[in-house]
Amino acid sequence: MRPTGPTPRAETFPVNTPAAAQVFTTVLTQGPLARLEVARRVGLSPAAVTKAVRPLIEAGYLVEDVAEESRPALGRPAHLVRVDGGRALFAGVKVTGGEVIGVLTDLCCRIRVARHLPLPDRAPKAVLASIAELVHDLLAAADGLRAPVLGLGVAVSGDVDRAEGTVRYSPFLDWRDVPLAELATTTTGLPVTVDNDVRALTVAEQWFGAGAGLSDFAVVTVGAGIGCGLVVHGRVVAGAHGVAGEIGHVTVDPAGPRCHCGNHGCVEAIAGEAAIARQIQEATGVELVDAAQALTMAREGVPGAREVYARAGEAIGRGIATVANLLGPERVIISGEGLAAYDLFAEHIRAAFTAAAFGSAAECDVQTRPLPFEEWARGAAATAIQSFVRADT
């Protein structure tokens, strides 16, 4: 099925050197900025910045405005360079066990359209058909936005080789070595970037969120699983063997509940959604119908239920302290669907983190950031934007 929305057309994106990509990335992620400030931040001469900026202004990707608030009474007003977000669109799709969620964002990764479809079948062919249908819907919606769609990002949990565009192993889809980027390019006609879902979310924070401008930070996602994306020395950590950021399998208590990984007392075995539900059933004897019921019971003060969340918070806090003790990030951003229970475990996360952080590692700035579910798809769009900006460099 070929999309029938605005035809993706070959765009001349005038970024073809690492220096030009760095200039554009700096303005995109940290702008608006004066040219001189861009030069300072990327370590290039003002002339080199001007050389990179000029064709980008001509092609409509950058604009230069007078900063009204900084207009001096006398002399030349400051001009600030910024990205024209409306110049291009990107699609992002997150594949979960039960549905595919898609967004269309602008070049600044602001969501313009969001859609989702149920996923009837997890076989690669069926998933591809669902992705194609979803992208088709998004492209149709893009018709009114009068900007070309320049890329598609797809986020999947598991071991994903972004450079190869391959899902090496995804336990919940039961996929091995699926060349998803190639297949989705054939199906949609768009350039496709495939990445692990937690890493994709981390890219969104690094370029467009609470990690912008930081060289070392972590994103911890709390939900069905407990995941972690790490940025070290300015780059997302992928792991030499396809595994990294497995904060969910940091051992909190070797005498704790058995984890699906085979060990006992992993963070995920105590603080993952299923683990919380199971522990609340055990503590209260009530058969739960869904995860929301666990929350309600804890908030209503059913004896034993709050303690489960307290232990979950403690496990998460210890996991974060382990990350801080090993890597010393500037900031840790906690996010994910599980934050719905934040009122129940926030203080326990903080107390356990502070107790287990070694020395000045406790100075790490631990933040929370609510995560609507389409944020996962937005993360996928962020990887597509990243690939677009760096494509020819």
Place this chain on the structure above:
Amino acid sequence: MRPTGPTPRAETFPVNTPAAAQVFTTVLTQGPLARLEVARRVGLSPAAVTKAVRPLIEAGYLVEDVAEESRPALGRPAHLVRVDGGRALFAGVKVTGGEVIGVLTDLCCRIRVARHLPLPDRAPKAVLASIAELVHDLLAAADGLRAPVLGLGVAVSGDVDRAEGTVRYSPFLDWRDVPLAELATTTTGLPVTVDNDVRALTVAEQWFGAGAGLSDFAVVTVGAGIGCGLVVHGRVVAGAHGVAGEIGHVTVDPAGPRCHCGNHGCVEAIAGEAAIARQIQEATGVELVDAAQALTMAREGVPGAREVYARAGEAIGRGIATVANLLGPERVIISGEGLAAYDLFAEHIRAAFTAAAFGSAAECDVQTRPLPFEEWARGAAATAIQSFVRADT
């Protein structure tokens, strides 16, 4: 006290661009290499490599040899570029609680001379006097080596800001904010690099050891403390707040023995030298005179003693698995004085690592590397070599 050995003289080291530093570093850490291969590895044109190499050959830092083993029967023989290690010397000093240990290495970080002195007093002034005396001895010994001494590295445990040359906090010396690089430069007349001891050892592995050519690896040191140096994306991790690599404070068992950090069941509280001695005393009722006695008792099969080492090995293996699960390094190098007990805990390290490693993180190559005590001082020399190579870039 000014050193009276060969006068450190201003050397013209013809490396003044990042590209030239990269060429020299590649030959130093991965050579001998053909020029074309250097070009391939650093991503420069052969002409750019030749331009960087020529003045280095003229100044005697590089030599180009015909590779005898690869001499073809016909045609031009392959020329390999390598560093002339004897061209320059570097001093490295490790400060411990009881002594200062010094080495003199060549440019390839091969130890030529080793010396140590007792440390009668831990106050900065007294430590500086001991460093000066030790360096004086090393420089005197360098007299016969007919090469200039071009830098000094000093390694101290604790929170060290290498860029500033400051020991921010060293608990065992009870130092806070000591500008050690500046003080030692004044005392010795040499350019001085100050770094954390575990990071210095990691630099030695990265440039001259089992980490050469790897972009992601870890060094785990086992001894009085349990430390960890991390290289991620080709650079040593320092931590935004001065703390990183604290594998010794990964929690193995919250019901375990109390650690000096205030928590319970840290790796160091189970597998550090003092913890092992204490646990063996508790298990056997024998008052130990030194750490060696603990080893002897375990090897002789005194009931309870072997089990202490088994638990220590398990704790270390779990700590290493945590590093592998979070960062996915290509290799973990276990080293340190504690390796004297390797026969007693090796299999427990491996079993615990394998059990706790998540999925393909278990593919990480875990190696051991015996560590004579002067290796810590050699690590300090490696940081001085690194600073020298990068000084003007």
